[in-house]
Amino acid sequence: GDSVTQMEGPVTLSEEAFLTINCTYTATGYPSLFWYVQYPGEGLQLLLKATKADDKGSNKGFEATYRKETTSFHLEKGSVQVSDSAVYFCALRRTGNQFYFGTGTSLTVIP
Amino acid sequence: DTAVSQTPKYLVTQMGNDKSIKCEQNLGHDTMYWYKQDSKKFLKIMFSYNNKELIINETVPNRFSPKSPDKAHLNLHINSLELGDSAVYFCASSLAQGDEQYFGPGTRLTVT
Numbered sequence: 001g002d003s004v005t006q007m008e009g010p011v012t013l014s015e016e017a018f019l020t021i022n023c024t025y026t027a028t029g030y031p032s033l034f035w036y037v038q039y040p041g042e043g044l045q046l047l048l049k050a051t052k053a054d055d056k057g058s059n060k061g062f063e064a065t066y067r068k069e070t071t072s073f074h075l076e077k078g079s080v081q082v083s084d085s086a087v088y089f090c091a092l093r094r095t096g097n098q099f100y101f102g103t104g105t106s107l108t109v110i111p
Numbered sequence: 112d113t114a115v116s117q118t119p120k121y122l123v124t125q126m127g128n129d130k131s132i133k134c135e136q137n138l139g140h141d142t143m144y145w146y147k148q149d150s151k152k153f154l155k156i157m158f159s160y161n162n163k164e165l166i167i168n169e170t171v172p173n174r175f176s177p178k179s180p181d182k183a184h185l186n187l188h189i190n191s192l193e194l195g196d197s198a199v200y201f202c203a204s205s206l207a208q209g210d211e212q213y214f215g216p217g218t219r220l221t222v223t
Contacts, residue, residue, distance in 0.1 A: 087152050098208075106152065
């Protein structure tokens with residue numbers, strides 16, 4: 001069945017470091033792919049999305065490209081800030097419109 | 112204005128009790144959801160309602176009963192609480208099934 005696999009955390013980076021959080025998916029058909037972010041003590045918020053192959057989603061300096069050939073949707077940011085410390089969830093929209101979330105990757109950025 | 116709100120934010124109760132969590136959205140969305148997030152941050156869908164009708168009911172003990180009095184509200188009632196029910200419960204809504212989901216702030220339930 002459809003699923004999402006995220007790299008396990010926690011991830012700790014220094015401010016201004018480069019960030020990559022890996023996400024791969026297994027799906028029949030062509031799912032839409034999403035990254036959600038959960039800041040401490042809050043609910044999830046949509047960070048970016050891509051609905052078809054080769055689409056690039058971007059927001060707040062974060063980017064992710066829908067790669068059909070590698071079934072991946074890795075999240076990247078060129079220079080992280082302390083305020084980016086959060087848990088990041090990769091998700092796909094399954095056939096039938098149901099969302100499936102990955103297990104989350106905790107990011108801590110230290111000054 | 113809060114888009115998706117939940118009450119209470121924190122709930123501490125003893126095993127065996129019955130409790131409810133309320134959720135309201137003022138976005139005019141047709142679809143609402145309940146998720147459970149465990150201590151490792153794993154997020155699992157429990158229920159989904161579309162226009163007050165149940166459309167997703169994952170494998171959840173029947174002690175959990177959702178109720179949707181209208182499409183702006185989806186409440187979660189839990190009977191005979193157990194230690195393993197301790198988690199953060201998130202309500203979410205979307206314009207329609209499959210659309211971007213907007214999450215509430217969560218309710219942290221602790222069963223002692």
